[in-house]
Structures are given as C-alpha cells and as structure tokens.
Amino acid sequence: xxxxxxxxxxxxxxxxxxxxxxxxxxxxxxxxxxxxxxxxxxxxxxxxxxxxxxxxxxxxxxxxxxxxxxxxxxxxxxxxxxxxxxxxxxxxxxxxxxxxxxxxxxxxxxxxxxxxxxxxxxxxxxxxxxxxxxxxxxxxxxxxxxxxxxxxxxxxxxxxxxxxxxxxxxxxxxxxxxxxxxxxxxxxxxxxxxxxxxxxxxxxxxxxxxxxxxxxxxxxxxxxxxxxxxxxxxxxxxxxxxxxxxxxxxxxxxxxxxxxxxxxxxxxxxxxxxxxxxxxxxxxxxxxxxxxxxxxxxxxxxxxxxxxxxxxxxxxxxxxxxxxxxxxxxxxxxxxxxxxxxxxxx
Numbered sequence: 001x002x003x004x005x006x007x008x009x010x011x012x013x014x015x016x017x018x019x020x021x022x023x024x025x026x027x028x029x030x031x032x033x034x035x036x037x038x039x040x041x042x043x044x045x046x047x048x049x050x051x052x053x054x055x056x057x058x059x060x061x062x063x064x065x066x067x068x069x070x071x072x073x074x075x076x077x078x079x080x081x082x083x084x085x086x087x088x089x090x091x092x093x094x095x096x097x098x099x100x101x102x103x104x105x106x107x108x109x110x111x112x113x114x115x116x117x118x119x120x121x122x123x124x125x126x127x128x129x130x131x132x133x134x135x136x137x138x139x140x141x142x143x144x145x146x147x148x149x150x151x152x153x154x155x156x157x158x159x160x161x162x163x164x165x166x167x168x169x170x171x172x173x174x175x176x177x178x179x180x181x182x183x184x185x186x187x188x189x190x191x192x193x194x195x196x197x198x199x200x201x202x203x204x205x206x207x208x209x210x211x212x213x214x215x216x217x218x219x220x221x222x223x224x225x226x227x228x229x230x231x232x233x234x235x236x237x238x239x240x241x242x243x244x245x246x247x248x249x250x251x252x253x254x255x256x257x258x259x260x261x262x263x264x265x266x267x268x269x270x271x272x273x274x275x276x277x278x279x280x281x282x283x284x285x286x287x288x289x290x291x292x293x294x295x296x297x298x299x300x301x302x303x304x305x306x307x308x309x310x311x312x313x314x315x316x317x318x319x320x321x322x323x324x325x326x327x328x329x330x331x332x333x334x335x336x337x338x339x340x341x342x343x344x345x346x
Contacts, residue, residue, distance in 0.1 A: 023048065040236075051240075058241035059216065062207040066192030067183040071167050072211050074142065074182060079111040084140040087115040088127065089298070090147040090201070091289030093230035093282045097223040098146035098169075098205040100301040105209040105217065114140075117295045127152030127166075132159040145169060147201025147227075150186060153179045169204045171233075196238045202227025203242055221246040222253050223301060229274050230282035247272060257300035260309035264317050287320035 015038050024031045026045050029052075037048045062068055078085050085106060089099030099115050106113040116131060118124065123131050126148045132155055135143060142165050149156070149168035156166045156179040165182040174188055185204060187194045199207070206224040209217050225246020228239050235243055250258060250272050262269055267280055288294050300312040 027052075054241040054244050056216070056241075058238055059210075060195050060207075060238055062211040064192075064194050065185050065187065065204075065207055066189040066194070067185055068208070068211050071183045071185055071208065074165060074167065075106065075111075075144070075212060078142045079106065079109060082112050083142055084138065085111055085113040085142045085144065086135050086140045087113060088131070088143055088145045088148070089115060089117045090125065091117055091120050091294040092147075093285040094201045094227040095147040096285065096289075096294055096297040097227035097230075097301065098201040099298050101202060101205040101209055101220050101223050101227075102144060102146055102169075103298065104220070104302050105212055109212065115295075115298055117289075117293060117298060119293045120289060127155035127159075129155045129158050132164070135159075136162055136164060140164060142167070146205050147171070149181070150174055150178065150184065153177070156181050169201070169208055171199050171201050171204050198234050198237070198239060200224075200228040200231040200233045200239070202231070203233075203239060206242065218245070218249065221249040222255060222258060225250065226277055226281060226285070229277040230285070235274070243274060247274070247277075250277075255301070256306055256309045257303055257312070260306070260313040261300065261316065264310070264313035283323075284316040284320040287323040288316055290323055291319055291326075 015035060020031050020034045020038070023029075023034045023037075023045060027034070027048060029048075034048070037051060040051075042048045042051055075085070077083075087099050087103050087106075089095045096117065099117065103113055103115045116135070118126075118128060118131060127145060132143065136159065141163070143159065144167045145152070146169050148170055149166070150170045150172055152168075153175075156168070160166055160180060160182070166179075167183050167185070168179065168181045169185040171187060174186065174190070178184055178190075185208060186192070187197050187199045187204065202224045205227075206217070206220060209220055221242065223246075225243050228235075228242050228246070233239055251269050253259065253269065259269075261281065261284070262272075265280060265284070267276060285297055288297060296312045296315060300309055300316070303309050303312075
C-alpha cells in the first residue's frame with residue numbers, strides 16, 4: 001500500500017450537545033462514539049445503527065467493476081477447455097490471502113489452476129519476465145495477478161506477445177498509463193464507476209470470486225478479512241462489511257490452516273477481533289515473505305492436511321521470531337554506529 005498522506009482529519013467540535021446526549025442514550029453508546037459518528041457524517045440513529053451493524057447490502061455488485069464480464073467469460077472459458085491457469089500473487093498478507101481466495105475458487109469449480117508467489121529477493125514485486133517464461137514453458141495460457149500488476153507494463157506486454165493472456169486484479173495506485181493486459185479489475189479503473197474505491201487486494205479477489213461463483217462466497221470471508229485488516233485499508237463501506245462478517249466467519253471457521261495458526265500462537269478464536277488479526281496473525285504471515293518465499297502461507301490457508309498445517313504454522317511462528325531478531329540486531333547496530341559518530345564529533 002502507499003504511505004503517501006492524502007487526507008487531513010478535521011475534527012468538528014460544534015455539534016449540539018443535546019443531540020449527542022440523546023443519541024448516546026438511544027443507542028446505548030458513549031457520547032465520544034456519537035461525536036465520532038457525527039464527524040463521519042452519520043447524523044441519525046438509523047445511520048449510526050447501520051454503521052454499527054453492516055448487513056449484506058453493504059456488498060456491492062461485482063459486475064460494477066470495469067471489465068468484470070470480460071474477465072469472467074475468459075476464466076470460465078479457460079476452465080471449460082482445461083487451460084492451465086496461473087495465479088500470480090504477492091508475498092505480504094494481502095497478497096497471499098488474495099492468492100488463496102482465487103486459487104481455491106477456481107479449483108473448486110474445476111479449473112486447472114496453480115499459484116506462484118514471487119520471492120522478494122529473486123523476482124521482486126509484481127510481474128516478472130523470468131517467472132512468466134517458466135509459466136510459458138509449463139504451457140500456461142492464462143495468468144491472473146492478484147494484489148499486483150498495474151505497474152507491470154514490460155512483463156505483461158512481453159508475455160501477452162507470446163500468446164498468454166494476463167488478467168490484472170489489483171488495488172494499488174494506478175499509473176498514468178495502464179499495462180496492455182487482457183483485462184484489468186481495479187476499483188479505481190478510469191473507465192469504471194465502482195461505488196467503493198478502497199478495497200484491498202483480497203477484497204478485489206473476493207469480488208472476482210463472487211462473480212465467478214454467481215453467489216456470495218461466505219466461506220472466503222475469513223481470508224478476505226485477514227487481507228483487508230493486514231493491508232491497513234480504511235475500514236469503512238464495503239471493507240467494514242468484509243471485516244465484520246469475516247471476523248464472525250473466523251470465530252466459527254473450520255479452515256484447518258487458520259485453526260492451526262491460532263493454536264500455534266495460543267490465540268482464542270472466540271475472542272478474535274481486528275486487533276488480533278493486525279497484531280498477532282498478520283505479523284507471522286508477513287514475516288516469511290520478508291525472509292524467504294511466502295508460498296507456504298497459501299498452502300497453509302488452503303490445505304486439508306492437519307499435520308501439514310501444523311508444521312507450516314510452526315514455521316511461520318519461527319520465521320516471525322527470526323524477523324524480530326534481525327530487526328533487533330539492526331537497531332542495536334544502528335544505535336552503536338550513531339553513538340560512535342557522536343563520540344567522534346565531541
């Protein structure tokens with residue numbers, strides 16, 4: 001995600017105190033919470049109640065995304081004819097959950113599908129010519145990027161010239177010129193009019209999965225919630241619904257990988273909230289991609305093998321400990337260098 005600051009918070013302190021007190025009493029919430037809601041433009045009891053309790057109406061029609069019909073036709077055709085499909089992901093929590101969402105969906109409806117998570121130190125971020133060449137050697141004819149792709153002009157143009165279609169699904173900041181892909185699914189597509197612009201990569205993948213299945217995939221909300229929270233996108237509108245429903249799904253999950261990860265980290269499913277995901281679950285998922293290849297995370301999230309899931313969960317915990325040690329060593333080394341420079345100047 002981009003850390004470039006684009007918004008400025010404006011706190012309005014001129015709300016009617018009587019209205020604040022009345023809403024606080026009617027809703028059984030604190031006056032401070034009412035003030036925050038008023039600041040967000042929620043001025044009635046009904047508006048605040050809807051904000052507190054998002055429902056299915058918060059999920060927008062996936063076909064409002066530009067190019068969605070074209071994308072579904074292409075993927076469906078690939079599935080029906082047995083084409084080899086490659087999901088090209090990313091190595092952070094949003095990227096691996098996005099990968100798992102589309103991999104699981106396409107496999108469930110009979111697709112000949114594999115996934116590839118680039119190594120940060122080998123392929124780097126985004127589409128990579130050398131990686132794409134290996135897919136060509138494997139007779140892949142359709143590549144679907146998740147949580148990346150809008151900046152991958154060269155690699156996408158290169159592989160499309162060789163007869164492989166590339167569908168980009170992404171949410172990152174759009175460049176002035178879009179890549180020459182078969183189709184691009186992006187909530188901010190310049191030719192699109194999607195009502196919510198701040199989906200995560202996992203959120204975009206969820207929309208493609210919904211369109212492919214022709215029904216809302218409640219079983220994927222656990223993955224979408226993890227990706228959405230971990231990527232630090234705004235928790236409003238559709239993201240709020242994804243997280244609200246996703247946390248409920250996690251509390252009742254039968255997904256072996258999530259159960260194993262919670263067990264390894266000694267976390268309670270019943271007490272999971274956005275803080276648990278952001279500070280306990282996301283770090284070990286992110287850690288392995290910062291040290292080596294993050295493909296085991298996708299395997300963890302999609303496996304039906306309890307023993308395998310348990311081993312991968314333990315691996316993620318160990319990699320997170322290793323990451324913490326590396327960060328600590330770098331900090332100590334930096335401080336020692338700083339002290340040395342100060343000493344030499346005194």
